[in-house]
Each structure stands twice: as C-alpha cells, then as structure tokens.
Amino acid sequence: MKIYGYRQSNADHTLFLKRRKRKVIVLIIYIDDMIITGDDTEDIDKLKHYLSTEFEMKDLGGLKYFLGIEVARSQQGIFLSQRKYVLDLLNETGMLACKPADTPIVQNHNLEILPDQVPTNKDRYQRLVGRLIYLSHTRPDIAYAISVVSQFMHSPSEVHMEAVMRILQYLKSTPGKGLMFSKHGHLQIEGFTDADWAGNRTDRRSTSGYFTFVGGNLVTWRSKKQKVCSLSSAEAEYQSMVHGICEMLWIRKLLKELGFMAKDAMKLYCDNQAAIDIANNPVQHDRTKHVEIDRHFINEKLESNVISVPHVKADEQLTDVLTKAVSRQVFSDSLDKLGIGDIYSPT
Known part of the structure; x- marks a missing residue:
C-alpha cells in the first residue's frame, strides 16, 4: 500500500489513507478482509484493480x-x-x-x-x-x-x-x-467518565468506565477494574478521567489524519466535583501527591484548551452502566x- 501511494495511519496501523485533489480514500485491513471508503470514486476503482492484480480477491459490493x-x-x-x-x-x-x-x-x-x-x-x-x-x-x-x-x-x-x-x-x-x-451536523468529541469507588468486594479496587462520542454518536467505551486501590472516591474518579482523556486524544489524532481538525475543546463530563476541582487547581496538596502525574497530565490539557471538564448531574451520568450493576x-x-x-x- 505504501508503494502505491498510501500512508499508514499513526493512530491505527490497520488504516491506510490517500489524498488527491482534496479528496480522500480510506482502506481498513484486518488479515485478509478489508473495507474501502472515501469520496474519490475514480481512485477507488483504480485501487480495486491494483489489489486484484496483487492478490486473489473478490469485491462483495456495499458493506453489509x-x-x-x-x-x-x-x-x-x-x-x-x-x-x-x-x-x-x-x-x-x-x-x-x-x-x-x-x-x-x-x-x-x-x-x-x-x-x-x-x-x-x-x-x-x-x-x-x-x-x-x-x-x-x-x-x-x-x-x-x-x-x-x-x-x-x-x-x-x-x-x-x-x-x-x-x-x-x-x-x-x-x-x-x-x-x-x-448525522447531527457536527463532529465534536465528547466523553463521559465515572468510577465506582471500592466496588470490588474481594480487593476493594474501583471500576473505571468511559463513553466517548463523535458528532453525537457513541464510538468507543471501556469498563475496567483499576490496577491499584484508591483512597477516596475523588482519586478513583481522577484515574478514570485520565483513561477517558487518553481515549479522546487518540480519537482527535485519528480525526486529524482523516482531515477533520477539532475547533473547540473536547468536553469530558464528570459527576465528581472534588475531582474536577483537583483537575483545575494548579497547586499540589499532600492529599493529591499520590496522583501527581495524573494531575499534571490533566492540568496540562486543560491549560492548553485541549479539553474542558464540565460537571454533570449524577442522574445524567451515562457511565453508571459501565461501573456497577x-x-x-x-x-x-x-x-x-x-x-x-x-x-x-x-x-
């Protein structure tokens, strides 16, 4: 694919991109299955012909x-x-x-x-x-x-x-x-993050969860038990926020490679006011030194206006289904x- 003029995505190595006259072709490969999409129909036909000369393949038509x-x-x-x-x-x-x-x-x-x-x-x-x-x-x-x-x-x-x-x-x-x-008329990146503090009865570790949306559509999610015990609900939420931000940064990078530049700060909704206050406070305290790296990471993204962390009411928190029954x-x-x-x- 590189020889044929395609560039391998840095965000996803199964993704190959080609631009021509402000048009784009996207090729996704998984072992011997592939999806081709884009708005350059002429070059898509050329790509199909090129692939058929290199491999024994069959065009199954529209994706079903x-x-x-x-x-x-x-x-x-x-x-x-x-x-x-x-x-x-x-x-x-x-x-x-x-x-x-x-x-x-x-x-x-x-x-x-x-x-x-x-x-x-x-x-x-x-x-x-x-x-x-x-x-x-x-x-x-x-x-x-x-x-x-x-x-x-x-x-x-x-x-x-x-x-x-x-x-x-x-x-x-x-x-x-x-x-x-x-279609909702925009490509804004938003996320919801939450954590169930000490919910696991065996080792008292918390469960983190996040949902991420692009253009109002749910695209990725995760539910995972945290690797260490959290001393407070704010700390558990804080670790969950870091996972959510990392996922949103990855989505932002992927959209940039596809030609969509983010104009506004990505919103990460959280229902824990203490965690939000820690994220917006540049001063370190003794009670936050054990999450110092996470705190600096989040604060850096806030100061550069890459993300914002608005508060969401507990009854509007979508991520509860990822952290508890x-x-x-x-x-x-x-x-x-x-x-x-x-x-x-x-x-």
Whole structure:
C-alpha cells in the first residue's frame, strides 16, 4: 500500500489513507478482509484493480457484513449489530430457548472466589467468556458484565458460570441490539467518565468506565477494574478521567489524519466535583501527591484548551452502566440515551 501511494495511519496501523485533489480514500485491513471508503470514486476503482492484480480477491459490493458485524442502512443512518453472531452463540450453547433476562448482571452481585465454591469446566468458561469479550466490542450494554466475569478466568466456579449464563439470557432478550450512527451536523468529541469507588468486594479496587462520542454518536467505551486501590472516591474518579482523556486524544489524532481538525475543546463530563476541582487547581496538596502525574497530565490539557471538564448531574451520568450493576429501569434509560437500540424488534 505504501508503494502505491498510501500512508499508514499513526493512530491505527490497520488504516491506510490517500489524498488527491482534496479528496480522500480510506482502506481498513484486518488479515485478509478489508473495507474501502472515501469520496474519490475514480481512485477507488483504480485501487480495486491494483489489489486484484496483487492478490486473489473478490469485491462483495456495499458493506453489509464485516468480522461478524452486520451493517444496515436507512434514512436515519447506519446501524451496526451482531445479531447473527448472538443467535449462533445461543444455539451453540443450548440457550436459544432459555428464559430471557432484563439486564446482563444481577444488581448487588457477589462473585468473589471462596474456598467452598464448586469449580466449573474451566475450558468451557474461558471459551464462552472469550466469545462474549469479542461481542462486547459492539455491545456496550454488556461491557460491565463482561469485565466482571473475565476476572475469574483462572479459577471459575459454578457461581461464575451462572453469571455467564445470565449474560446469555440477556442476549436472548436483545439479540439485535446495536449502535445507530446518524448525522447531527457536527463532529465534536465528547466523553463521559465515572468510577465506582471500592466496588470490588474481594480487593476493594474501583471500576473505571468511559463513553466517548463523535458528532453525537457513541464510538468507543471501556469498563475496567483499576490496577491499584484508591483512597477516596475523588482519586478513583481522577484515574478514570485520565483513561477517558487518553481515549479522546487518540480519537482527535485519528480525526486529524482523516482531515477533520477539532475547533473547540473536547468536553469530558464528570459527576465528581472534588475531582474536577483537583483537575483545575494548579497547586499540589499532600492529599493529591499520590496522583501527581495524573494531575499534571490533566492540568496540562486543560491549560492548553485541549479539553474542558464540565460537571454533570449524577442522574445524567451515562457511565453508571459501565461501573456497577444498576436497576432495570436505570439500565433501560441509559441505553436509550446512548443511542443503543434494536431495529429488528417489533414496534
């Protein structure tokens, strides 16, 4: 691709770009599958011809299916889901006729490893969780549940397998849930970040989560247990903010390579006022010295107007579903706000 005049992206090495007369072509490669898009139709045809002379390949036309992801187009936008993947998984596990569940994880769950727990089939557990981890790349609604069950891969018990079965029961009720990407007239980068302080009962570590949006559309998310214990809720939120900012900086860099320059500061919404005050305070105190590097990093981005950290009310915080198990009503409302829906469900 480099010989043919394409430049490899620094933000994503599977992405290749070519510009010609203010037009752009984008090529995404994953092993032997690829997607070509752009607004230079003439050069796209030339690229297809060039690739066909180098490799044995087949043009499948407009994008409909890629790496298990189904693509549907309408006047509302582009919808991504993994409905077939979910149905195949349910069929393989014998859960196609199971009783559906409203949420992927039980509220106030307790999945500690205790001496008297009955062990389960480790290979089957790891195989199922691995399949679910792949699915969570397009299903933010199961991201937190997957982050919980994946912590017990080394020594799963029947209790943990029951939690995995609960996720499959939830998928039975929502096999076609996915993401809708629509035009909103802008390409602003925004993020929501949150942390559940000392939520893990085994080691009292916190769980961080973030959602990032581009042009009003959800593009990336993450739910992950923090590597160290936090001494306060503000510290836990602060570490979560750093992860969110790093993700937004990566998205900003990727958009710049595609030719879209950010005009305004990226907004990272946080519901912890103490963490926001620390971020905006250039003076170090004894109670913040253990997060000194994180503090300097955030403060540097604030001073350079790369980001801003506005406060969001707790009931408007979208990231709760990535840090804790919530009630059915809160879970449903959060998915609606995130733009997660199911075009296959009857209306």
